[in-house]
Amino acid sequence: MKLSQAKNIVMASIDSQIQHANGRDAERVIPYLIGGAGLGKTSVVQQIAEEREHGCYILSLAQFDAAELAGIIALVDGEAKRIMPHWLAKITEMASKMEAVYLFGDELPQAPVSNQNVWAQVVNERRIGEFKLPDNVAIVAAGNRTSDRAGTNTMPTHLRDRLMFLECEADLETTIAYFMAHGVHEDVTGFLRSRPEFLHKFDRDANASPSPRSWDRVATILGWGLDAVCEAEAISGQVGRAACADFMGYRKLKATMPDLDKIISNPDSAEIPSDAMVLYALAAGLSHKMNKSNAGNIIKYLKRLDAQEFAAxxxxxxxxxxxxxxxxxxxxxxxxxDGKQLIL
Incomplete structure (x- = not known):
């Protein structure tokens, strides 16, 4: 399914979990996002938290040993007692200050089986030993596919039975929306609109391949001020040579597009490009420049385009x-x- 569809399911699950925090375990359905590396699974959960102004605590399950995850047993006043694990203490503190908090169990299949057994109790009973999760905490998990050779372990059957598996694939609109909200470079968003096939081409045998996460990093590289040769090598090392070659070609075409400020100043007479790739670059550039004061002029120009999908x-x-x-x-x-049918 698309990440946007998975996002809707996760939001419904979060609401239900909090509503039924003390109900039957069947009323608390725990979503598990599974998909290729760099897909944006973690970003989806973070985005939900940001939109709702909730907290999100990422627990990397592969980075702990079982004792750390479950809480060590220590001698207290001559009696052996479990000490509340640090992650649970932290999320309890967050929950006391926020409307809701998401406990995001990341890298689940990469975690040792002993850790997965600990997580199974968290998922099913919302507790570690005698320590319970606060009622306003919802649980979400994510991980890579075994076929990706990402160092995964076979998940115990009792844990699989307690999760709702959501098999995710890259979704251009969800990725672009996330990138725009986080100020990712317009060359990246424009290129991905023009060549969506390069959004996610994960190759388990390649050192670098395009994914939403790697394109996000390309935007960072573009801000380093490297010379053309070094910049191309750095981008190639992030998304692979094929994707890099197409991306650099797109940037060369972008250089031929009309001046954006002149378009905004003279929307009735500014040049309209005929090349589709240039129009993608134009749309990306105008979307980054649009504000309340110039939106009218930009839309006036967009109405002149023959291909109104670029306006959308x-x-x-x-x-x-x-x-x-x-x-x-x-x-x-x-x-x-004009836009009602195009955007919906």
């Missing part, structure tokens, strides 16, 4: 970057008239 890309991505644009009269009118 521009407005949708601009709103994902800046939610206050929904309040712009120009944006609202465009959505109600």
């Amino acid at each position: 890309f521009t407005v949708k991505d601009a709103v994902n970057r800046d939610q206050t644009l929904k309040q712009s009269e120009a944006v609202r009118q465009w959505i109600l008239s």
